[in-house]
Amino acid sequence: MKALVIGAGGFVGGYLINELLSRGYDVCATKLKNEKIFFYGGARGEVTERELDILNQQAIEKLLSEEKPGYIFHLAAQSSVAVSWKKPALTADINIKGCINLLETVRQTGISARILLIGSSEEYGRAQNRSTPVDESVVCEPANIYAVSKLTQNMIGRLYSEAYGMEIVSVRAFNHIGPGQLPQFVAADFCHQAALISKGKQEPVIRVGNLSAKRDFTDVRDIVRAYSELALNGKSGETYNVGSGNAVMIKDILDRICRLSAADITVETDPAKFRPVDVPYIAADITKIKRDTSWQPLIELDRSLSDIFDYFMSEI
Numbered sequence: 001m002k003a004l005v006i007g008a009g010g011f012v013g014g015y016l017i018n019e020l021l022s023r024g025y026d027v028c029a030t031k032l033k034n035e036k037i038f039f040y041g042g043a044r045g046e047v048t049e050r051e052l053d054i055l056n057q058q059a060i061e062k063l064l065s066e067e068k069p070g071y072i073f074h075l076a077a078q079s080s081v082a083v084s085w086k087k088p089a090l091t092a093d094i095n096i097k098g099c100i101n102l103l104e105t106v107r108q109t110g111i112s113a114r115i116l117l118i119g120s121s122e123e124y125g126r127a128q129n130r131s132t133p134v135d136e137s138v139v140c141e142p143a144n145i146y147a148v149s150k151l152t153q154n155m156i157g158r159l160y161s162e163a164y165g166m167e168i169v170s171v172r173a174f175n176h177i178g179p180g181q182l183p184q185f186v187a188a189d190f191c192h193q194a195a196l197i198s199k200g201k202q203e204p205v206i207r208v209g210n211l212s213a214k215r216d217f218t219d220v221r222d223i224v225r226a227y228s229e230l231a232l233n234g235k236s237g238e239t240y241n242v243g244s245g246n247a248v249m250i251k252d253i254l255d256r257i258c259r260l261s262a263a264d265i266t267v268e269t270d271p272a273k274f275r276p277v278d279v280p281y282i283a284a285d286i287t288k289i290k291r292d293t294s295w296q297p298l299i300e301l302d303r304s305l306s307d308i309f310d311y312f313m314s315e316i
Helices: 013-022 057-067 081-086 088-109 145-164 186-198 220-233 250-260 287-292 301-315
Strands: 002-006 026-031 047-051 071-074 114-120 168-173 205-208 239-242 266-269
Touching: 002 013, 002 057, 013 026, 013 220, 026 057, 047 057, 057 088, 071 088, 071 220, 081 088, 081 145, 088 114, 088 145, 114 145, 114 220, 145 168, 168 220, 186 205, 186 250, 186 301, 205 250, 220 239, 220 287, 239 287, 250 301
Parallel strands: 002 026, 002 071, 026 047, 071 114, 114 168, 168 239, 205 266
Antiparallel strands: none
């Protein structure tokens, strides 16, 4: 049983590889040139690593014909909302054209593989202006360029599944956190700054954006378990939320992280950290994934934040 992880050089890649290895898969993982795959805690088996540019369809065809995977996990993406505002064309190329290249190559080559397309809760956008978790039936109203690109990917995946009978399952992943995440994401950003302060390498000030927003945070180790379950048991053509089911205020995240540091920390607002458009509340209704698979989140938020803080303390 071979699994192909496309875009394994990102934050989630190493975690997913370890999860798949633990389930007995043979794993081939792709990354960009000069990229390294991050393995928190170490890999548990042999992994075939290959370079791949998702915008090169001929390279995808060569890869698929040689590896012949039974499962494909499409992680390759430009995943930052902030970057999407600054580089909209790059975001569209990677997230939309890259997806089309993959699906069209699978279709043309006739490879029999189940494909998991990783989308985002950002797709719901303004539709999340509510005080209850959002389910997959809600009409999406994306509020940023990254969200538009991911919603387009979702629609393309559903279309290919319906039109060509391809086995495609789509995910809307809510905020996932864990050791190794880049500090351009909020929990990692706060932990990184707190660790720098604790090590005496930054003045005791954490600079923040919007603290009133509420987000659904799930440990990346729970997220990759969900991906594996959906690849096996998710219904083709369907979309599944993956999250904790609870919304936590960003200020609460900050307060928990500050308590992890022994330093006396001051908080200052940084206008550069505010988004042009920011949805106030985001939480997942995870009824559907619980119904169709055996998955549910297991790792508590405090453990996730502590592990992230400890990671930065060891790296600085």
